Amino acid sequence: MSSSISVEIYEPSKKGEWEDFVEKSNNGTMFHLQTFLDYHTPGKFDFTSFMFRKNGKLIAVLPGGFKEQGKIFWSPVGASYGSFVTDDLPFSECLELVDTFMDYCVKNSINEIFLIPPPIVYSKNISQHIEYAMLYRKFDFELHYISHAIDLKYGKDTFLHYDKTARKTIRKILRDNRIYIRESNNYEAFNQILLKNKAKFNVKPTHTLEDMIKLAELLPDKVRLNIVYHKDTPIAGSWLFFCNSKVVLCFYNMLLYEYEYLKPVYLIMHHTVEKAIEEGYQWVDIGVSQDTSASDPMTPSISLIDFKERFFARGILRSTYHYKFSD
DSSP states (O other), X not given: OOOSEEXXXXXXXXXHHHHHHHHHSSSOOGGGOHHHHTTSOTTSSOBOOEEEEETTEEEEEEOOEEETTTTEEEEOSSSSOOSOEEOSOOHHHHHHHHHHHHHHHXXXXXXXXEEOXXXXXXXXXXXXXXXXXXXXXXXXXXXXXXXXXXXXXXXGGGGGGSOHHHHHHHHHHHHHOSEEEEEOOOHXXXXXXXXXXXXXXXXXXXXXXXXXXXXXXXXXXXXXEEEEEETTEEEEEXXXXXXXXXXXXXXXXXXXXXXXXXXXXXXXXXXXXXXXXXXXXXXXXXXXXXXXXSSXXXXXXXXXXXXXXXXXXXXXXXXXXXXXXXX
């Protein structure tokens, strides 16, 4: 079908235009920035991203890459969230945008599409036009993950919406001063906590020490590390991503389990919420809540969800949209 929207493959010469568009978009995050993707070792992924214009004006970008010799397109590749980044477009343009990309895939023998948009709370103006356009064109779902996010609409009174156990525990921590939290650049110490924590569950971290340091250097205004100390010993930490103007993401909340009795993660959660409120954010995303040991990847971790709900967190979906073209 004909379209007034044109498609072009992203080239590094367009990086400035791309970054500016994502920052000003309705639903873009740091994961959509080319600067974020630059932390990966060159050649690690087959990155191919797209820019969409209407009457010469950039209206959407789509970061991602190919698998299976260019037959399957994934967005994101090497990031947490992907899919179309747009202005606050009317539905008709969103449908045209989806149709334009599907037509491009047909013409270029792309067999499948997998898209993982950020959860709805990341949109500056709440809109699911793109998602509905995909569903109308018969995309299905590969997976749904349950994430949890804290709504900061009550501002400084958010603390009063924690459950009784969380409030009591935090007050006790703040009173006895056995542990304290500080912003830090000590990624070496945090990496040791991260490795020991993940090893307990027989998994490896997504990021190496070098990855974390490089991301902090590439995006110093969007990446922050907080470490909890017992006396002078690092015992827990939180790696935060300031994803866009609305949402702070706790990418890693980690502790040394021999110090679990001190409840350092309660301090991490409270500190993160307080700072996010002070800096004008609307949500704290605490990440997915899956049981990674289960055979079904959608299996929820009930104990983890129970813990997150102590802090007024509520479930939000992280869904993978999928389309397979007929042979």
